[in-house]
Amino acid sequence: xxPCDKCEDLLQPFLDRELTDAEREEAETHLDACGYCRKRYKxxxxxxxxxxxxxxxxxxxELKAKLAALRTPL
Amino acid sequence: xxxxxxxxxxxAVSETHPEVDARRMAxxxxxxxxxxxxxxxxxxxxxxVARRLAPxxxxxxxxxxxxxxxxxRSWRQYQPGTNLRAWLFRIxxxxxxxxxxxxxxxxxxxxxxxxxxxxxxxxxxxxxxEDEDRVVERLSQDSIVEALAAVPHDFRDVVVLVDIGDxxxxxxxxxxxxxxxxxxxxxxxxxxxxxxxxxxxxxTEAS
Numbered sequence: 298x299x300p301c302d303k304c305e306d307l308l309q310p311f312l313d314r315e316l317t318d319a320e321r322e323e324a325e326t327h328l329d330a331c332g333y334c335r336k337r338y339k340x341x342x343x344x345x346x347x348x349x350x351x352x353x354x355x356x357x358x359e360l361k362a363k364l365a366a367l368r369t370p371l
Numbered sequence: 372x373x374x375x376x377x378x379x380x381x382x383a384v385s386e387t388h389p390e391v392d393a394r395r396m397a398x399x400x401x402x403x404x405x406x407x408x409x410x411x412x413x414x415x416x417x418x419x420v421a422r423r424l425a426p427x428x429x430x431x432x433x434x435x436x437x438x439x440x441x442x443x444r445s446w447r448q449y450q451p452g453t454n455l456r457a458w459l460f461r462i463x464x465x466x467x468x469x470x471x472x473x474x475x476x477x478x479x480x481x482x483x484x485x486x487x488x489x490x491x492x493x494x495x496x497x498x499x500x501e502d503e504d505r506v507v508e509r510l511s512q513d514s515i516v517e518a519l520a521a522v523p524h525d526f527r528d529v530v531v532l533v534d535i536g537d538x539x540x541x542x543x544x545x546x547x548x549x550x551x552x553x554x555x556x557x558x559x560x561x562x563x564x565x566x567x568x569x570x571x572x573x574x575t576e577a578s
Contacts, residue, residue, distance in 0.1 A: 309487060313540065336491070344490070348534055348535075357432070364439045369443065
């Protein structure tokens with residue numbers, strides 16, 4: 298298998314921190330040597346942050362008050 | 372007669388320790404207050420996830436309210452020391468499914484040609500020689516929200532829990548009551564769906 302294809306397959310679990318130590322080392326060794334894959338890993342990382350920030354939506358204050366009102370009265 | 376006697380005996384036993392009962396009740400009340408406070412601290416996260424799972428803002432708000440009402444009601448079922456966040460989000464995702472979200476046809480399981488580098492490659496093609504770090508900004512935040520909403524439910528549940536809720540694969544598996552391998556394959560597909568939709572949106576916006 299082409300090492301860049303292999304590295305592409307490891308991208309998601311790598312960023313999810315779900316690789317085994319051996320797999321992570323394999324990806325890191327390849328990334329150290331390969332600018333093509335490094336760029337794409339960096340992009341994926343910033344894409345994830347970007348998705349999170351696109352979904353950062355403050356909760357309406359009324360809803361927050363409604364939730365607090367659901368508490369058991371003391 | 373025997374029943375009456377045992378009733379009198381048990382009443383006498385509890386009456387001899389009223390302070391024990393009172394202390395137990397006070398402890399329980401304190402635990403309950405602490406539990407409710409901890410659950411309320413998760414409200415913002417719950418809302419963010421609900422917004423991406425429910426079709427409209429109104430439905431997301433209803434979903435969050437139902438979730439918290441149920442969580443407060445069933446606080447005795449929560450085992451202290453276990454993962455409260457996973458426990459709460461399990462209630463949320465189950466309620467979301469129970470709310471009778473529209474039945475979707477099982478998404479096509481055609482093999483997907485494009486790999487994980489696809490979106491980057493498309494963006495790179497469409498805007499050469501730009502600041503590398505800003506490639507992602509060529510996508511609008513609205514297009515991300517829309518693309519996520521278009522990901523089929525089963526895949527989206529997993530993507531939202533892991534990417535927005537920041538849950539591990541194992542937590543997502545527990546929350547959705549599916550094997551961890553299923554979490555991984557749905558996550559993989561869901562993210563690719565998302566990136567394909569983003570690639571299409573980016574190309575449309577650029578032209």
